[in-house]
Amino acid sequence: MEILQYALRKLLAGLPLILGVTLVSFALMVYFGPDMTYQLLGKNPTPEQILEVRQQLGYDQPFLQRYLVFLGEIVTFDFGVASTGEPVATLLAKTIPVSLILILPGFILGHVVGLLLALAAAYWRGSWPDKLIMAVAVIGMSVSFLIVIIGFQIVLSSSDGLDLFPVRGWNASSLGNYLSYVTVPTLATMFVALGYDTRFYRSVIVEEMTRDHVRTSRAFGLPESRILLRNILKNCLIPFITRVMFSIPQVAIGGALLIESYFGIPGIGKATYEAIVTGDQPVLKAVVSLTAILFVLVVVLNDILYRVVDPRVTLK
Amino acid sequence: MNAVTLALPAETRARGESLWRKAARKFGRDRLGMLALGVVLAYFIVALGAWLGWWAGGWADLSGTKWEPVSSTHWFGTNIIGQDIFDRAVFSTATAFEVGLSVALAATLIGAVLGAFAGFFVGSWIDEFLLWCMGVLDAIPFYLFVAAVAYALTDNPWAMQVAMIATFWVGTGRLIRGEVIKLRGMEYVEAAHSIGVSEPAIIFRHILPNTGHILLVQASITFVSAIKAEVILSFLGLGIKDGMSWGLMIDESTKEVLAGFYNNFLAASVLMFGLVMAFNAVADALQDALDPRKVG
Numbered sequence: 001m002e003i004l005q006y007a008l009r010k011l012l013a014g015l016p017l018i019l020g021v022t023l024v025s026f027a028l029m030v031y032f033g034p035d036m037t038y039q040l041l042g043k044n045p046t047p048e049q050i051l052e053v054r055q056q057l058g059y060d061q062p063f064l065q066r067y068l069v070f071l072g073e074i075v076t077f078d079f080g081v082a083s084t085g086e087p088v089a090t091l092l093a094k095t096i097p098v099s100l101i102l103i104l105p106g107f108i109l110g111h112v113v114g115l116l117l118a119l120a121a122a123y124w125r126g127s128w129p130d131k132l133i134m135a136v137a138v139i140g141m142s143v144s145f146l147i148v149i150i151g152f153q154i155v156l157s158s159s160d161g162l163d164l165f166p167v168r169g170w171n172a173s174s175l176g177n178y179l180s181y182v183t184v185p186t187l188a189t190m191f192v193a194l195g196y197d198t199r200f201y202r203s204v205i206v207e208e209m210t211r212d213h214v215r216t217s218r219a220f221g222l223p224e225s226r227i228l229l230r231n232i233l234k235n236c237l238i239p240f241i242t243r244v245m246f247s248i249p250q251v252a253i254g255g256a257l258l259i260e261s262y263f264g265i266p267g268i269g270k271a272t273y274e275a276i277v278t279g280d281q282p283v284l285k286a287v288v289s290l291t292a293i294l295f296v297l298v299v300v301l302n303d304i305l306y307r308v309v310d311p312r313v314t315l316k
Numbered sequence: 317m318n319a320v321t322l323a324l325p326a327e328t329r330a331r332g333e334s335l336w337r338k339a340a341r342k343f344g345r346d347r348l349g350m351l352a353l354g355v356v357l358a359y360f361i362v363a364l365g366a367w368l369g370w371w372a373g374g375w376a377d378l379s380g381t382k383w384e385p386v387s388s389t390h391w392f393g394t395n396i397i398g399q400d401i402f403d404r405a406v407f408s409t410a411t412a413f414e415v416g417l418s419v420a421l422a423a424t425l426i427g428a429v430l431g432a433f434a435g436f437f438v439g440s441w442i443d444e445f446l447l448w449c450m451g452v453l454d455a456i457p458f459y460l461f462v463a464a465v466a467y468a469l470t471d472n473p474w475a476m477q478v479a480m481i482a483t484f485w486v487g488t489g490r491l492i493r494g495e496v497i498k499l500r501g502m503e504y505v506e507a508a509h510s511i512g513v514s515e516p517a518i519i520f521r522h523i524l525p526n527t528g529h530i531l532l533v534q535a536s537i538t539f540v541s542a543i544k545a546e547v548i549l550s551f552l553g554l555g556i557k558d559g560m561s562w563g564l565m566i567d568e569s570t571k572e573v574l575a576g577f578y579n580n581f582l583a584a585s586v587l588m589f590g591l592v593m594a595f596n597a598v599a600d601a602l603q604d605a606l607d608p609r610k611v612g
Contacts, residue, residue, distance in 0.1 A: 017455060020448060024452055024453075027468075028461075028464035028468045029463075032468035138593065138597065141596055142593035143589055144566075144592075147566065154573060158576075160576055249457075253458075254459065257552075272457075272459075272460065273459075273552065276552075276554070279467070287460065291457050291460075292456075
């Protein structure tokens with residue numbers, strides 16, 4: 001009950017953020033954005049036709065009124081029709097699940113592998129496994145996401161490489177198909193975050209390992225596994241949760257956009273990219289609003305998780 | 317005799333040495349850091365030469381035929397329409413420095429000033445407003461923001477840089493805000509207050525100079541982020557419009573790679589990797605050298 005109240009209060013506090021995001025993106029994309037009038041008209045339009053389309057697009061109304069209409073669209077979750085003639089809601093319902101099953105495996109694996117590598121590095125701190133893992137992490141941080149994607153594609157999917165997986169495209173009709181199409185994007189998603197994640201996890205673990213209470217526990221002869229789980233990892237949970245939570249919006253938009261547009265996968269990222277290129281404002285407005293809402297949800301959930309893992313944190 | 321004269325400077329050094337002198341000494345002893353700094357300088361000379369027209373002037377010329385292999389005239393071969401890949405890759409180094417330096421300098425400057433104001437007036441409406449701005453900029457998807465800025469600036473060639481600066485200052489701003497909150501409670505700031513130093517003077521002359529070590533590290537991290545973002549944005553068609561960059565080369569190469577021609581892809585990605593890697597190593601070495609908690 002206390003948590004529910006807290007969550008509601010936090011969500012309300014997130015409203016200014018949503019207002020800010022929508023205001024900035026509305027001003028940039030719609031108000032100062034490209035004039036869509038002539039894209040909707042045929043050749044040689046009459047002045048009446050031009051006027052009608054402008055009215056339809058709301059160009060004859062003042063800024064504030066158009067922004068309020070946009071806010072109304074967010075509240076009712078009705079963003080109108082995309083330039084392809086499809087309702088935006090249908091487009092979202094079709095593309096978001098694809099992106100979820102595309103991105104999720106790489107996201108989870110990336111954090112798990114990063115944590116395991118960080119544990120190994122922290123355990124052998126200062127000796128060669130640590131140095132090796134950290135050197136590889138810096139190398140991983142220095143490779144562009146785009147190069148990672150193309151590199152994996154050459155090695156795993158091209159006829160000059162191992163030729164194990166399809167070059168591009170998407171098919172999730174059966175588990176076998178899904179696995180063959182999802183592997184290369186998953187490896188790329190995993191690899192690109194691995195360097196940063198490993199370094200972050202290692203630094204948190206090492207800081208916790210050198211605390212006095214760990215030394216004391218060791219002096220009392222507690223088994224190493226128990227010290228690791230109860231004294232070290234448990235105390236690392238808060239930075240870990242923050243890291244994982246705040247990488248969600250980034251991966252959901254940035255990662256999906258690049259991977260999907262490169263491999264031609266019909267997810268929300270590719271839909272967003274196409275909307276950017278063609279200036280499809282109903283889709284862009286929907287994506288911006290959804291990301292802002294996702295961001296606020298992540299912040300709220302993050303704070304609630306703090307409370308769950310650490311009872312000393314008070315929800316006020 | 318000898319021992320005494322040698323011992324003296326070491327002692328004075330330990331007592332009255334500034335953070336920067338000590339950091340420079342620590343950095344000089346960091347062999348990996350110095351090596352990386354050398355690599356960055358070498359890249360910078362390559363970029364400088366391309367700016368001044370010493371080399372790579374023929375990056376847009378059709379100097380060969382399609383997909384020529386590596387030869388003495390075309391060191392990295394030629395691309396699909398017969399342009400010299402080596403010249404293009406070298407010219408792109410200059411683009412990378414242009415983007416990296418302009419974004420890093422502007423974003424660090426804005427982050428420093430706004431972060432310092434937010435931190436100095438912590439809890440006031442100025443702080444609330446700046447925090448709200450940072451939250452909003454964090455919550456807008458980066459690629460969408462770049463596209464939106466490009467629309468709003470009607471294809472201005474600086475649209476990409478403007479968008480990067482507008483988002484990248486936030487990280488620095490948050491760090492500086494935190495540091496300034498710590499510094500503003502210190503006695504020397506209180507002393508400045510009590511002898512009537514004005515608030516702007518306290519912020520700019522007494523507080524900000526003491527965040528220099530954070531700014532230097534942040535600038536080098538921003539430089540790397542800008543170069544990496546340029547490559548992806550140019551590939552998506554949102555980045556460099558006129559000229560040549562590693563991102564445009566990689567974009568070009570995506571069609572060639574599937575046909576089994578790798579020169580363009582390898583040239584751009586290896587050169588880019590080298591610069592980013594070296595800069596990352598410099599940033600790490602700087603961070604180690606400037607961290608007062610680490611005993612040198």
